Amino acid sequence: MSAAMLLVQKYGGTSVGTIERITRVAERCLAAQRAGHDVAVVVSAMSGETNRLLKLVGQIQDDPNDREVDVIVSTGEQVSVGLVALAIRKLGGKARSFLGHQVKILTDSAFARARIVSIDADPVRAAFRDGAIAVIAGFQGVDEGGNITTLGRGGSDTTGVAIAAALGADACEIYTDVDGVYTTDPNLVPTARKIDRISYEEMLELASLGAKVLQIRSVELAMKFNVPIHVRSSFSEVEGTWVVPEEPQMEHVVVSGVTVARDEAKITVSDIPDTAGVAARLFAPLADGGVVVDMIIQNASTDGTTDLTFTVPSGDRKRAVEILVRDCGELVGTRGERIVTDDDICKVSVVGVGMRSHAGVATRMFQLLAAESINIQLISTSEIKISVVVGKKYAELALRTLHDGFNLDRPPAERTAL
């Protein structure tokens, strides 16, 4: 890391939660600049600030998908960039803050969940030429009409990666309150180990399966533009986890991580005709209603009727049932008599690019769970992950069992045996 590089550093809300922490962020940016690098820093709102603003909004209306709500919540990051720029100057450095409309982070007009269309990196490059650190507001953008937009929760990660892509940065460092991505949640499994290098694909699966370290869209974007991400702690100097394009030796590690998600609910519709078009008939109105269906399992038919089970976010369970009763009464019963729901579940998954070339991962997973008498309710697989739904009370036990059963408590080199 001695050659001059172009670095993007992204700091989350806890990293800028107080003036003292902001000063530490400023020190870190300056240290990187003094090491000869060009530095752009992307910051979130001070921790608690976005919630404070949404609470004000909540006193007027419930819907957060709104032009005016974006005007309000984007102020959190605006305050942060100003403070970080002041702190850098206070330490003798040069800094300049940029809001979404000043770096022209052009987005579509989907308020509260806008997607980035393009970025004009010229003002940032001008700041670099001027010897300044560019301090850029995360989470926010501007649409064609000049309206302020926001990218949705965790959107600052996406801003960081997008800025890194636009600048052709050597790396996007994501500073957070943990020191990297772990093989599983260390709060639940004490033997969890920090992962040194992981592929975008694996990180995507881990992120979407419940690991909260990185926002999914930021990983997608990094993969698309080949931006190396370095997830690390803002409270220490140790190397964290590099999220990078897949490397040949990664395949030697069969399972990279184990995750659990507890915020899903299971819905089963029984005794529906086993004919073409039934699934589409059920899922179309759910999709129209904005309910995201995750796992879908259909039992083998025996008597011309079948059962269909699927999972949805717990918060959408009630609405999903209402939609089905309203739009598919002929299938689910006019009072939903053929629907059974269950919130008492969790989804446990193992992830690893090595699965592609290693048979037997699923079998081993089922054996490990069976040895602990954990009953599997649903199974779903993809190329690089296997997910099972089990009773919620087994969450920690299943996680520990799979984690250590796949040798994730040992260093990668000792793990390849399986």
Add this chain to the structure above:
Amino acid sequence: MSAAMLLVQKYGGTSVGTIERITRVAERCLAAQRAGHDVAVVVSAMSGETNRLLKLVGQIQDDPNDREVDVIVSTGEQVSVGLVALAIRKLGGKARSFLGHQVKILTDSAFARARIVSIDADPVRAAFRDGAIAVIAGFQGVDEGGNITTLGRGGSDTTGVAIAAALGADACEIYTDVDGVYTTDPNLVPTARKIDRISYEEMLELASLGAKVLQIRSVELAMKFNVPIHVRSSFSEVEGTWVVPEEPQMEHVVVSGVTVARDEAKITVSDIPDTAGVAARLFAPLADGGVVVDMIIQNASTDGTTDLTFTVPSGDRKRAVEILVRDCGELVGTRGERIVTDDDICKVSVVGVGMRSHAGVATRMFQLLAAESINIQLISTSEIKISVVVGKKYAELALRTLHDGFNLDRPPAERTAL
């Protein structure tokens, strides 16, 4: 007020201090719109918010005149416009918020005290055509380089009047927590009366002499563009005070108001040569140091030397003396031996356009004060005001004596006798 008009309404921090109050603001805007008017509303930050932000800044640096500080403090108004727009919609109306860069309130680049150069009112007119109420952030603008600027404390009044001027509005209503401009401070003088109509010139004198209802620059701007200002309470429906071009009958009222300012200090330099250029020699370094000198009085010379007395804001007194000792040691003494300072003073003034055509106002003022044995230390006059400096302990007594002595406790029609 029944014909369709174009109205600008400006609400201060206390008027938008809570969601309940914001809802009341929204109701008021809607009532005006439903009466057939086009309505643009300019809002300040929620009360306390600007101070909260400046306190964050203060933990890093003292200087508020800074690009980054403007980035930070301008968020207060940004939150307010979003909330007011949401509240109007919640009540069934149409609204759209505008930030300084979205209505293009172009200013110079004097951060923290920027002056408005121009406004692009087209986006506001487009909102009107769309049937919407335009909710505009006060206090903020944008410079040629796209940097966010702010107009200084009370700048939202200026934004209100500037928007009214740009739109050619019929009136700019300034909503505040008092119901108008009073003949003097009602907290100090119980017989104070609300003024129905007052000229820009008188309002300027009252504002600069300590009446805190309107920001001076907003009155200057209103005078320049002939914008009628209506100062009124956001908590009642009663008519407040109209600030308008001078009208013939205004001259019948000799004295319109009486004010007191307690934040000045007196500096006397004794035994200086009574020769040309001495005053300039003393005041040039003060001006260079940013110290605003208010009253200046030079005693008649008797023996070739003279005394010079002037007042400065109390907060600048110490610095003023330091500057004089440093730069004018040959006049004030190298340790400032010839300087005497006094913080224990106040400035009491009477204001009225009628003075121009009525002799004897000064005499009457001195008689009234003498009758109460209040010693006058300094006197300064302009075309429409007379100010005297007296001991600070006489502030209330002098104010009451002059207020009732000039019959300001009676309705204007009974006052003309004097």
